[in-house]
Structure formats: C-alpha cells, structure tokens
Amino acid sequence: MFKPPSFKNDAIDRRLCVAPMMDWTDRHCRYFHRLLSPNALLFTEMVTAEAILHAGAERFCEHDLTEHPLALQLGGSEPDRLAAAVRAVRDFRFDEINLNVGCPSPRVKAGCFGASLMAEPELVAKCVAAMQAETDRPITIKCRIGIDDMDEVAGLNHFVEAQIKAGVKIIYLHARKAWLNGLSPKENREIPPLNYDRAARLAAEYPELDIILNGGLETAEDIRAASEKGAFCGVMIGRAAYKTPRELAAMSAEMFGHELADIQQIAEEMSCYAKTAAQKGVRLHSITRHMLGLFTGLKGARYWRRTLGEQARQGTAHASLIAETAKICLARQGASSARQGASSNRKVA
Numbered sequence: 001m002f003k004p005p006s007f008k009n010d011a012i013d014r015r016l017c018v019a020p021m022m023d024w025t026d027r028h029c030r031y032f033h034r035l036l037s038p039n040a041l042l043f044t045e046m047v048t049a050e051a052i053l054h055a056g057a058e059r060f061c062e063h064d065l066t067e068h069p070l071a072l073q074l075g076g077s078e079p080d081r082l083a084a085a086v087r088a089v090r091d092f093r094f095d096e097i098n099l100n101v102g103c104p105s106p107r108v109k110a111g112c113f114g115a116s117l118m119a120e121p122e123l124v125a126k127c128v129a130a131m132q133a134e135t136d137r138p139i140t141i142k143c144r145i146g147i148d149d150m151d152e153v154a155g156l157n158h159f160v161e162a163q164i165k166a167g168v169k170i171i172y173l174h175a176r177k178a179w180l181n182g183l184s185p186k187e188n189r190e191i192p193p194l195n196y197d198r199a200a201r202l203a204a205e206y207p208e209l210d211i212i213l214n215g216g217l218e219t220a221e222d223i224r225a226a227s228e229k230g231a232f233c234g235v236m237i238g239r240a241a242y243k244t245p246r247e248l249a250a251m252s253a254e255m256f257g258h259e260l261a262d263i264q265q266i267a268e269e270m271s272c273y274a275k276t277a278a279q280k281g282v283r284l285h286s287i288t289r290h291m292l293g294l295f296t297g298l299k300g301a302r303y304w305r306r307t308l309g310e311q312a313r314q315g316t317a318h319a320s321l322i323a324e325t326a327k328i329c330l331a332r333q334g335a336s337s338a339r340q341g342a343s344s345n346r347k348v349a
Contacts, residue, residue, distance in 0.1 A: 018043060042069070
C-alpha cells in the first residue's frame with residue numbers, strides 16, 4: 001500500500017497515524033485506539049505551550065505506556081516558550097513532538113498560532129529550531145497546503161523549504177487549504193476541496209521529506225486510492241478513527257498484517273481499564289464516550305450507544321458495563337444471522 005518504512009529519518013513507523021483531535025484524543029481514547037491498532041502512531045490532543053508552562057506538564061501529558069508510539073502536539077508561536085514547554089515534557093518521553101500549523105479554529109487564530117502560522121514560515125522555522133535544541137526526539141509539523149489566498153504551489157514550497165532548513169524531516173499534510181476568514185473549523189474540514197495531487201507533487205519535489213497524507217480518508221479503500229497518488233510514507237486519519245473505530249481496526253489489520261481486533265476482547269480489556277481508572281477517580285462516562293461508535297453498522301449499535309451513553313453517566317455504573325453490553329450486542333448479531341440463515345434455507349427448499 002505504501003512504500004515500506006525506510007526509517008531514513010527516525011525509527012517511527014508512520015504508515016498509519018491517528019490525528020490529534022481536541023476534546024477527543026485524550027488518554028482514555030488513545031488506550032482504546034491502541035487496542036484497535038497495535039502499531040498506529042497516536043497523537044495527544046493539541047496542548048498549548050502556555051498551558052503546560054502555567055498548569056504543569058503532568059496535567060496534560062500523563063499517559064499509559066501502552067499508548068506508545070505516541071506523539072505530543074504543541075501549539076504556540078513563541079520560540080522561547082515552545083522550547084520551555086519541550087523541556088518541561090522531557091520526562092514523559094514522547095516519541096515525537098509535533099507543532100500545530102494547521103488548526104483553523106478562531107480560538108487558535110486569536111492566539112496567533114495554528115494554520116495562521118503558514119503565513120510566517122520563518123517564524124515557524126525559528127520555533128522548530130528552538131524546540132529541536134531541547135530534545136533528542138523528532139520535531140515534526142502538521143500543516144495545510146495553504147491558507148486563504150496563499151498560492152498552493154509557490155506559497156507551500158516556500159513554507160516547506162524554510163522548515164527543511166530548520167531541520168524538519170516529517171510533515172503531516174492536510175491536503176486542503178484552510179480558509180481562515182468566513183468558515184468554521186467544521187466547514188474547513190469539508191468545504192475547501194481536497195487536493196491529493198498537490199500533496200503528491202510535494203512528496204515528489206522533496207524526496208528528503210517524509211510526507212504523511214491527511215484529509216478525507218475514512219476507509220481502507222480511501223487509503224488504497226490515495227496511496228496510488230504519490231510517494232507518501234503514510235496516512236493520518238481523524239474522525240473516521242473516532243466515529244467508526246472498527247475502520248481503524250480494519251485499516252491497521254490490512255496495513256500491518258495482524259489479526260482483526262476482536263470486539264468482545266476489546267470490550268473486556270476496556271472494562272478492566274475502566275475498573276483501574278475508577279480507583280483513581282475517573283468517571284466511567286469519561287471512558288465510554290470514546291467508544292460509542294464501536295458497533296456502528298452492526299446489529300445492536302443503537303442499544304450499545306444508548307446503554308453506554310446513558311447508564312455510564314450514572315454514579316452507580318460499574319466498569320463491567322462495557323463488557324456486559326458488548327456481549328448482549330454480539331448475541332443479538334448472532335441471533336439475527338441465524339434467522340437470516342434459516343430464512344435463506346427455506347427459500348432454497
């Protein structure tokens with residue numbers, strides 16, 4: 001599907017990555033995603049350098065060792081503050097630190113970072129250099145192919161060349177522009193057209209870079225089609241991994257050649273995880289809210305969503321609710337399959 005990982009720039013396999021998503025990819029979500037995909041590179045939610053420096057790294061960076069390989073995504077635009085944040089997170093030993101140069105949120109724009117930084121490639125390069133000086137981990141960038149009226153050819157090339165000079169070797173490229181004036185973050189994920197061809201040309205023009213393709217990838221078929229466009233080193237998927245987690249499992253199994261994740265086993269492991277988390281004061285709903293899409297497209301999906309969405313909020317809910325509900329849903333699937341089989345046999349007879 002993709003060229004085999006060459007590890008020309010580091011030892012991380014980025015063929016399949018799960019994007020950083022605000023309010024979604026917290027540590028509980030990442031633990032769940034790791035069960036679905038043993039090899040994918042996972043990302044934290046974006047956390048600003050200022051948040052780490054003011055509130056402390058532990059609040060944002062604590063994670064389970066099973067989440068590795070794991071990247072921390074930082075937001076910011078001041079080289080010295082980003083460097084200080086990188087120093088503050090050293091003990092958490094993230095496998096990679098990523099700089100957000102792609103988020104179109106008005107809140108991010110107001111803070112003068114995210115996608116708006118694409119207009120200031122030299123400043124981004126200074127940020128990258130300052131961050132790299134504080135760690136032995138790779139500093140990477142996630143960006144768009146442009147913003148607003150920025151030229152998708154000359155503008156993107158200028159931006160990328162500045163980052164190469166600063167030492168960047170890996171870029172996660174969302175293959176559509178961000179329109180910072182007039183569109184909401186949701187609209188910026190849907191309205192600006194995808195341009196995989198431009199992403200492919202960038203990968204061809206700068207073979208020293210590892211380009212990871214992002215944007216509009218929802219199924220294994222989407223990934224297969226995108227991989228034929230250019231010499232990408234991998235893909236990054238976002239909401240598909242969250243809303244239809246079995247797609248993440250299917251992508252992972254196809255890409256890495258392992259067995260497809262077993263739903264009941266995942267549910268049982270998440271029950272064990274939730275039991276341990278409860279002893280630390282974590283509410284069950286904080287975990288189950290990330291799992292509501294597990295049965296999407298299957299018999300019992302509505303029951304799964306309703307049970308976990310409602311009962312897990314109750315203070316008396318036990319961690320075993322996850323495994324018990326999955327067992328009921330899978331039993332309903334089995335009964336439905338049996339009825340369909342009996343009906344087919346009667347028609348044949």
